[in-house]
Amino acid sequence: MLAATMCGFISIFGPDGTDVVQDVLNGLLAIQHRGQDAAGVVTFGEKFEAKKGLGLVREVFEEKHLHRLRGPLAVGHVRYPTVGVGSDTDVQPFWLDFPVGVAMAHNGNVTNFLELKRRYFPQRGIYLNSNCDLEAVLYVFAAELMKRPRQGIGPEDVREAVAEVFRMVKGSYSVVGIVSGQGMFAFRDPFGIKPIIVGQKQTPEGTWFAVASESVVLDVAGYEILRDLRAGEMLWIGKDRKLHTVQVGGEPHRPCIFEYVYFARPDSTLDGVSVYQARLRLGERMGRSWQATGLDVDVVIPVPESARTAAQAMAETMGVPYREGFVKNRYVGRTFIMPSDKKRRDSVRQKLNPIRIEFEGKRVLILDDSIVRGHTSRQIVKIARQMGAKKVYLASYSPPLLYPCPYGIDMSTQREFIARGRTVEEVGKEIGADHLLFQDIDDMVEAVRGSERRDLVFCKACFEGSYPTGDVTEEMLRDIEQERLAAAKTE
Numbered sequence: 001m002l003a004a005t006m007c008g009f010i011s012i013f014g015p016d017g018t019d020v021v022q023d024v025l026n027g028l029l030a031i032q033h034r035g036q037d038a039a040g041v042v043t044f045g046e047k048f049e050a051k052k053g054l055g056l057v058r059e060v061f062e063e064k065h066l067h068r069l070r071g072p073l074a075v076g077h078v079r080y081p082t083v084g085v086g087s088d089t090d091v092q093p094f095w096l097d098f099p100v101g102v103a104m105a106h107n108g109n110v111t112n113f114l115e116l117k118r119r120y121f122p123q124r125g126i127y128l129n130s131n132c133d134l135e136a137v138l139y140v141f142a143a144e145l146m147k148r149p150r151q152g153i154g155p156e157d158v159r160e161a162v163a164e165v166f167r168m169v170k171g172s173y174s175v176v177g178i179v180s181g182q183g184m185f186a187f188r189d190p191f192g193i194k195p196i197i198v199g200q201k202q203t204p205e206g207t208w209f210a211v212a213s214e215s216v217v218l219d220v221a222g223y224e225i226l227r228d229l230r231a232g233e234m235l236w237i238g239k240d241r242k243l244h245t246v247q248v249g250g251e252p253h254r255p256c257i258f259e260y261v262y263f264a265r266p267d268s269t270l271d272g273v274s275v276y277q278a279r280l281r282l283g284e285r286m287g288r289s290w291q292a293t294g295l296d297v298d299v300v301i302p303v304p305e306s307a308r309t310a311a312q313a314m315a316e317t318m319g320v321p322y323r324e325g326f327v328k329n330r331y332v333g334r335t336f337i338m339p340s341d342k343k344r345r346d347s348v349r350q351k352l353n354p355i356r357i358e359f360e361g362k363r364v365l366i367l368d369d370s371i372v373r374g375h376t377s378r379q380i381v382k383i384a385r386q387m388g389a390k391k392v393y394l395a396s397y398s399p400p401l402l403y404p405c406p407y408g409i410d411m412s413t414q415r416e417f418i419a420r421g422r423t424v425e426e427v428g429k430e431i432g433a434d435h436l437l438f439q440d441i442d443d444m445v446e447a448v449r450g451s452e453r454r455d456l457v458f459c460k461a462c463f464e465g466s467y468p469t470g471d472v473t474e475e476m477l478r479d480i481e482q483e484r485l486a487a488a489k490t491e
């Protein structure tokens with residue numbers, strides 16, 4: 001199970017006279033899986049109003065807040081911290097009232113954030129308040145927009161501001177935001193690593209536009225999906241209520257393959273590929289690979305929730321029963337969400353309770369989405385043995401994770417990857433499994449592409465170490481790690 005996560009966002013521009021906050025909250029509930037650490041909403045009616053806090057959406061927002069969060073423009077965010085760990089000053093969205101009113105939220109990670117924070121901004125007399133990399137994007141964007149007329153901002157003004165962000169800010173970032181009283185913008189970094197999708201709906205009051213980090217957000221809030229933003233593309237909807245899109249950057253598109261493996265909800269479609277179908281195909285390929293081992297199994301059991309879809313397809317391919325051997329307690333956070341290792345270790349048993357009858361006397365094959373540190377896998381294997389399994393086999397429908405992700409996934413340090421410097425057999429032994437199988441990297445890519453998007457080339461740097469943005473250095477990875485460790489100590 002992957003010990004990492006990302007963030008989720010939604011931004012809405014409704015017709016004049018409407019309040020969009022309810023749609024924003026519905027959207028945030030639909031992407032709660034992307035971050036359970038904090039949530040926030042900023043609206044613009046007459047002025048910016050905000051409500052932000054640590055916790056789940058349902059914990060942060062109460063009915064009384066809705067009376068204040070008025071207006072047709074809003075942006076909302078759910079967070080798991082990547083750079084900027086766990087403090088309430090880092091809860092998004094961020095906004096500036098002056099020199100130009102801009103509110104913003106993002107998903108991703110700015111790889112040169114520390115460089116910008118320590119050198120670029122201080123040289124210009126700006127000292128960032130938070131440890132959140134979004135603040136760097138916000139300042140660069142707003143400073144460029146400030147050079148333009150404050151009334152009547154148009155797509156060309158936003159294009160210039162986004163171009164400046166692309167020049168200054170490296171890494172991965174899908175961004176949504178609003179300009180006070182003027183409109184809504186969004187952009188996707190030049191490599192398009194993080195997902196971002198646009199939709200609209202018609203009501204008697206007029207057209208509502210929404211931009212979100214997953215299609216499911218638009219589905220549940222009743223929006224028709226228009227399309228994903230392309231890598232390096234920006235969007236602006238101003239007072240004319242027309243959708244303007246402009247291609248600003250021109251790098252090759254490298255969407256994160258881990259979105260399909262783990263992060264995204266199965267009912268989302270990202271860059272034209274259904275996450276659900278991608279997971280079915282990942283499972284089918286695993287089924288065929290397992291058959292090649294010649295090891296007989298009595299039952300395939302998923303580690304819920306993310307491995308369910310792939311495990312069903314794997315079992316079907318192998319002609320073996322699929323069984324729910326673990327019951328997940330939904331009210332304990334996803335293990336990876338917990339910032340410290342101790343909490344993560346302690347929570348596995350609380351979170352996954354086994355059903356003895358599915359293990360007792362059987363050769364069980366347990367399928368997970370990935371193996372990072374191996375703590376969860378080790379405990380799962382142990383639990384299966386305690387339940388009387390005759391053989392405990394383990395499979396991961398993604399390849400071994402070996403390299404840290406600098407693009408917003410807190411996989412932490414290289415030392416922590418259990419597969420680093422070990423053969424598959426050695427990892428299996430460490431975990432205590434009778435046999436361990438990882439997905440082949442080419443099979444993973446083929447499975448995710450399917451027949452839907454043969455042209456897609458993914459970021460898969462965490463498996464093979466080749467970072468698409470080309471600017472990731474050992475020093476940068478060390479810096480990010482140090483920053484995370486330092487911030488974790490202050491929690």
Ligand code: SF4
Nearest residue numbers: 256405459460461462
């Ligand atoms: S390094 Fe891995 S997790 Fe990070 S963006 Fe690339 S594929 Fe996704």
